Amino acid sequence: MTTVPVVGTVALVVFAILRLTPGDPAAIIAGDSATTEQLEQIRVHLGLDKPMHVQFFLWLLQILRGDLGVSLISGVPVSGMILDRMGPTLALSTTIILFSVIVAIPLGVIAAWRQGTVLDRSVTAFSVLGFSVPVFVNGYLLILLFSISLGWLPVQGYKPLTDGFLPFFVRLILPTLALSTAYIALIARITRTSILEVMGEDYIRTARAKGLKENAVLLRHALRNAAVPIVTIIGVGIAHLIGGVVVTESVFNLPGLGRLVVEAVLARDYPVIQGLILLFSFVNILINLLVDVIYTVIDPRIRY
Amino acid sequence: MTGKVEEPLAPSAFGHLRRTLTSAPVLIALTILGIAILIALLAPFLGTGDPIAIHPGERLKRVSGAHWLGTDAFGRDVYSRVMYGARISLLVGLGAALASVTLGLFIGVIAGYFRMLDSIVMRVMDGIMAIPGILLAIALVTVSGASLMTVVVAITIPEIPRVVRLVRSVILTIRDEPYVEAAIALGTPSPALLLRHMVPNTVAPLMVQGTFVFASAMLTEAAMSFLGVGLPPEFPSWGNIMAEGRIYFQLLPGLILYAGLFLALTVLSVNVVGDAMRDALDPRMARKL
């Protein structure tokens, strides 16, 4: 229930930023040769003559109706642009999340299970590494290795699912690997820490006193209790993921929303920038809400 | 009745700190970091030429005696650019770290100590955190024009909420400690309460978080510059160097990879040191950070 003010704040922040743009939006639209009356007309049309808070509410209503404005450059509705370019981003994000979670959690569990051994230390080292190497450096290294040197995979580009699964999939491998390393590093490390922490709790001692085998203790008692911080980090990491997707799409030339952000920024296409920021923020908020719901399933003590 | 002072009951925290900070990986990391700082400070004296001097006749050369890391598309010496790039990247990292820690401390104390402001402050922080950091930074730079100052500010702002959360959680925990209640009972006024008893407990977590912000800021700046929406091209930051090397990647991968290597090593070292500090100072912090 605290989501509403959060959403409100996001909207406010985005609105504030975009209204802070230097230059007169009316002049930009009208061009250099416009007369003052024409500028006035456009201003009225855009609602710029009204007081700030009225503008904000009008804008909010507009957004809630799904109208994100039109691109300053192409005149195309922003929501349309988003729908067009959504495919690659969705594909990439889903693949990354699935891949990362499937790899990271067992990695973290094993590291905690074999705490102090070479295996544990390698996983920890890999975590720090994965988190430190910039996504694009990762990307280029992978391209260098797999595309240029070995020629196994195409360098860049994207093929939608409708063109066939294999071409679609093959082009997603490198981008997924490039960005997953950071996400895997994050999740594996929290998994490890959380499990180690849980293993020190009293009820683990009780489980051992009942005569359970160590792996039963770990899997049946520790894991579920360790889940809450892990699920949290997956949710919190989404923000990171989105940032990474923007960069990855650039490196691998995927025509998704991330690339759209960069294009819009370079072209100073404010409505598009605004629309994308709103979209990504809301997705972020939504996923974290989902995380909250998942909590109630994992931990019977949490009920809203 | 005389009480005899006994031996310390718990092993000294400093012993643990010392042991963690002198382990092999940490020492290596500190060395690398030291080298990076030295490079940044002494760039002009490291056999570098002018990082922005264009030599049209020397474009896209490979590694050679004259150009230790080759030249780029404008014939500029890559080695010089990478060395000078250290200055920019470290400066941005340091600036963002210091600014976010200072502002975060201030806001966090307000949120943690003044119950009535807590709700509002935290909602605003949540709002800022909802926008993916790099997007927010990009948006801020876009509206205010690209310069070193604006980029540092733009990178700092998304980092503030996490610091605020940390400080606030420390303050909330400490507020309930008996020794703080004792101080209240002894008539200690609020400012003294904060400065004497509460804020000192934030120093360690802030130091740790500061190092992580340092690393994160360097990465964010590099990513932004790489995309072309960060520092103006006249700054030879590692991100800009890599951005310029993009088109020629298949021809001369070194244009991207050398700067990338330096960046990765520096960020890695900072992260390793940050981890070590966190483990040494308080294992319980690992959960919060």
Place this chain on the structure above:
Amino acid sequence: MNALVLNIDGLSVQVVGRPATQRVVANVSFDVHQGETLCVVGESGSGKSVTALSIMGLLPRGNLASRGGRILVEDEDILTASENRLRALRATRMAMVFQEPMTALNPVEPVGKQIDEVLRVHRKFTRAERRETVLAMLDAVHLPNVRQIYDAYPHQLSGGQRQRIVISMALILQPKLLIADEPTTALDVTTQAQILALIRELQEKHNTAVMFITHDFGVVAEIADRIVVMHRGCVVEVGAREDILAHPREAYTRMLVSAVPSLIPRQRDAPGGEIVLDVVGLNKIYSEKRFLGSARMVAAVQEVDLTVRRSEIVGVVGESGSGKSTVARCIVRLIDPTSGAIHINGSDIAGATRRALRPLRQRFQIIFQDPYRSLNPRRRVGDSIIEGLVNFGMRRDQALTKAGALLRLVGLDPDAMPRYPHQFSGGQRQRICIARALALQPDLLVADEAVSALDVSVQAQVLALLQEIRDRTGIAVLFITHDLRVAAQICDTIVVMQKGRVVETGRAETLLTAPRQKYTRALIEAAPGRHWDFQNFRPLQPNGAGAIHNPTSRPLPAR
């Protein structure tokens, strides 16, 4: 003599990686027979828990390791058994119940399933058979609505109920040996009495050998057949209950037994001084705001009246949830009361503003329960003591001189001032806190469970110190405690609280010997060891005549 179930012979445990001279448990030997209750008593650091964990083979690996000696459970040596064998023995031949019921159960699984797990691991029953067995066990531990409880989660149960679940898990396969490590320490005294009775009942039913670890000699007096006294990892003395309690041989045992509080009230003249603290109609109501619907009101304190005179020690006794701590904190205005009056030397501070309150704070001070968290670990002891004095304008050097005198008053050397808290023991830290509280020369001292976290011998010293200070300065003391026996030691007047209300108020000797209210009677009856006069090493005389022999303040050897 019954069959021998547990035989420990020369057990030593040390910390892995440390020299052999630093042993946590050194050369410990004792045994337990079928149907017998052996109490292992000792203060903190005595090694009793480590011994218990060794028997179960549950020493934290990589941390502690047993070196030498044998542990025979029904003639099988635990120390040489394989890990598989140990697992097979746990819960079947020997079982353990731990101290903290609130954290002993897996929070995300229903309790019935957790008990069922014991059966799944060790027996080949069908699902239906398992369920029947578990339900029967839940019945045997006297839990109500067993079918509902089966599906309940731990957080839906009280501390006492959770402990019954843990006992079910331990005893469902009828092990020959039950190790109970302080199982009732975290429970209210009335709940404690029930759990002790339950353990006894189950023990009699199955002829189980029980090794009961505790620091509380009152409990020992109630349930022990034989007693083992441990100190710093060594066995000090072993003997039958009567022997240890009435004729302890070793000096340490004597010291330990004589320090145990009993229910004998102090004989003192009625305090006739002026009233220092007068609380009238104190209320503290918390409202839990809900997003939708009305707020839920929780009354922590309701219509509480009490008075404390000069030179009087008033005890406020109650179990958890009684509101006693809330009363204490309202009085010193760490919490703001909802309504009512709190008169300190005539001025009503209940509604005073922060600014008006500040100068008045010199008149009343408080000491807390946890000595390890009551002092800022980063500040020197001297600075902590003078904080109040400096706040109200005294010069630092003057204040430090005063601090030196205060330290002497509480039995510490002034050279403690430049040191840090971590260099002192719990009892010493509590003395420092008393010195800090006395620095402003308050008229009222509130002690909120101030001795509850201390070892019993240290507890006795701090209680004696409080009385000494009261005698010397005439200060009024409000003493909050959950332990009626401790209140009996030093209180002139006792106020009994339950669920936020005052149930009964009276002079100590009247209330303890002739209680009027049912709840007070229940508290007295539940107090463990109330039939024993520890300080005089004998059973309590039926007319409470032991009281005459106890002087109001007793010098005890310092530690």
